[in-house]
Amino acid sequence: MKHLKQYRIPFSGLNAGKHSFEFDIDKKFFECFEHSLTKNGHLTAAVDLQKQENMLNVHFDIKGTIQLTCDICLSDFAYPLSIKERILVKFTEESWDDNTEEVLMLSKNDYELDIASLLYEYINVAVPYYTRCSEQGLDQTCDNEMLNKINQFDAPVEDNEQENIDPRWSALRNIKNN
Numbered sequence: 519m520k521h522l523k524q525y526r527i528p529f530s531g532l533n534a535g536k537h538s539f540e541f542d543i544d545k546k547f548f549e550c551f552e553h554s555l556t557k558n559g560h561l562t563a564a565v566d567l568q569k570q571e572n573m574l575n576v577h578f579d580i581k582g583t584i585q586l587t588c589d590i591c592l593s594d595f596a597y598p599l600s601i602k603e604r605i606l607v608k609f610t611e612e613s614w615d616d617n618t619e620e621v622l623m624l625s626k627n628d629y630e631l632d633i634a635s636l637l638y639e640y641i642n643v644a645v646p647y648y649t650r651c652s653e654q655g656l657d658q659t660c661d662n663e664m665l666n667k668i669n670q671f672d673a674p675v676e677d678n679e680q681e682n683i684d685p686r687w688s689a690l691r692n693i694k695n696n
Contacts, residue, residue, distance in 0.1 A: 521546050522634040530629035532569050539565040543582070543637060551638055555645045559584035561599065563637055574607035574631065580640060588651040591660040591668075595651035603640050607631060 525541055543561040548554045561582030568575040580601040585594050607622045624631070652659045 522550050522632075525634035525637065526630045526632050527565070527567060528630040529567065529569060529574060532567075534569050534571065537567045537569065539567065541565065541633075541637070543580075543641070547634075547637075550634075554638070555642050556584045556586070559599075559641070561641070563633075565633065567631075572609055576605050576607060576631070576633075578603040578605075578633075578636070578640060580637065584641065584645070586645065586649045588660060589649050591651065591664040593651060593661045593664070595658050597646075597649070599641065599644055601640050601644050603636075605636065 525547075527539055541563040543559060543563060545558045548556050548558060559582060561580055561584070564579040564581075566577040566579075568577075578601065580599065580603075583596040583598050586597045587594055604620070605622055606620060607624055609626045609628070610623055611626050650660070
């Protein structure tokens with residue numbers, strides 16, 4: 519968790535106006551999150567912070583690649599990411615736990631913004647449900663050796679097994695034909 523301290527923006531000493539920050543995201547970042555979908559990557563997050571009197575307007579521009587595992591051949595491949603997000607940070611004196619996707623509430627006594635969890639969330643939400651290196655990777659195709667092994671075990675069912683079916687079960691097959 520010490521590694522995540524570098525993903526904090528101390529906004530209390532900043533003047534009103536626009537400020538830019540840049541953060542590198544690598545394997546150490548993802549290791550800090552136990553159940554992360556992503557275990558490795560090389561990304562750069564450009565963060566533009568517009569400071570106003572009662573709020574912060576924060577824009578994220580995250581670019582780079584993450585390592586994913588192909589669901590077909592199980593090989594690792596680089597998946598390109600380009601994410602643009604925005605969040606508003608408002609200050610309040612009340613205790614407020616109902617943060618939304620677009621608005622984050624902080625106490626007026628807070629002096630820094632921790633963006634590690636936001637970066638983690640934005641990256642993991644961008645991971646596709648179904649990963650295939652030949653469709654989503656950069657100039658990569660599925661491992662032919664692994665595909666051949668998979669096809670060995672994907673042999674069709676022989677007709678001999680179907681002939682030895684109990685007659686009670688074959689009567690049930692006629693039901694679905696009606």
